[in-house]
Amino acid sequence: MTGGSTAPTADPAPGEHVLRRAADAGLRLTRARRAVVAALEACTGPTTAADLAERLTDVPISSLYRSLAVLVDAGVVARVHETEGTARFELAEDITGHHHHLVCRSCGTVIDVRPTSSADDTIAGIVEAEAARHGFTATGHHVDIEGVCAACRTP
Numbered sequence: 001m002t003g004g005s006t007a008p009t010a011d012p013a014p015g016e017h018v019l020r021r022a023a024d025a026g027l028r029l030t031r032a033r034r035a036v037v038a039a040l041e042a043c044t045g046p047t048t049a050a051d052l053a054e055r056l057t058d059v060p061i062s063s064l065y066r067s068l069a070v071l072v073d074a075g076v077v078a079r080v081h082e083t084e085g086t087a088r089f090e091l092a093e094d095i096t097g098h099h100h101h102l103v104c105r106s107c108g109t110v111i112d113v114r115p116t117s118s119a120d121d122t123i124a125g126i127v128e129a130e131a132a133r134h135g136f137t138a139t140g141h142h143v144d145i146e147g148v149c150a151a152c153r154t155p
């Protein structure tokens with residue numbers, strides 16, 4: 001039920017995009033906040049606070065939740081796929097780049113997928129055509145592909 005590979009251990013430096021976004025928001029990257037960002041960077045998809053807590057055993061749980069809230073407010077982290085009261089978190093799309101999600105309806109795992117630019121042009125074309133039919137200006141899109149993940153399909 002985890003969202004990705006192993007978390008890094010010692011106090012890693014956040015990526016340049018994270019630093020810039022944090023600076024723009026006037027956000028100080030404390031050790032706990034840096035650890036949360038690093039754990040999210042190591043994940044292959046949006047991750048629950050509980051999964052983050054398992055990876056970040058040296059960050060107190062209250063500090064983890066506070067860090068997540070502050071990072072969401074600053075626009076560094078996005079809260080996505082809130083299902084059955086459980087929110088998932090990922091780095092903001094303008095930090096990680098445009099992507100879509102595979103959502104497992106059985107275990108709730110969410111996996112990032114990055115379409116090729118020609119595939120995404122096709123999707124954007126459909127989005128723009130639908131928006132235009134409704135006099136709507138599309139500013140972006142998110143595609144969720146729903147189904148059952150490989151782990152849940154294997155008995």
Ligand SMILES: [Zn+2]
Pocket residue numbers: 104105106107108109148149150151152
């Ligand atoms: Zn699954």
Ligand SMILES: [Zn+2]
Pocket residue numbers: 098099100115120123124141143
């Ligand atoms: Zn897209």
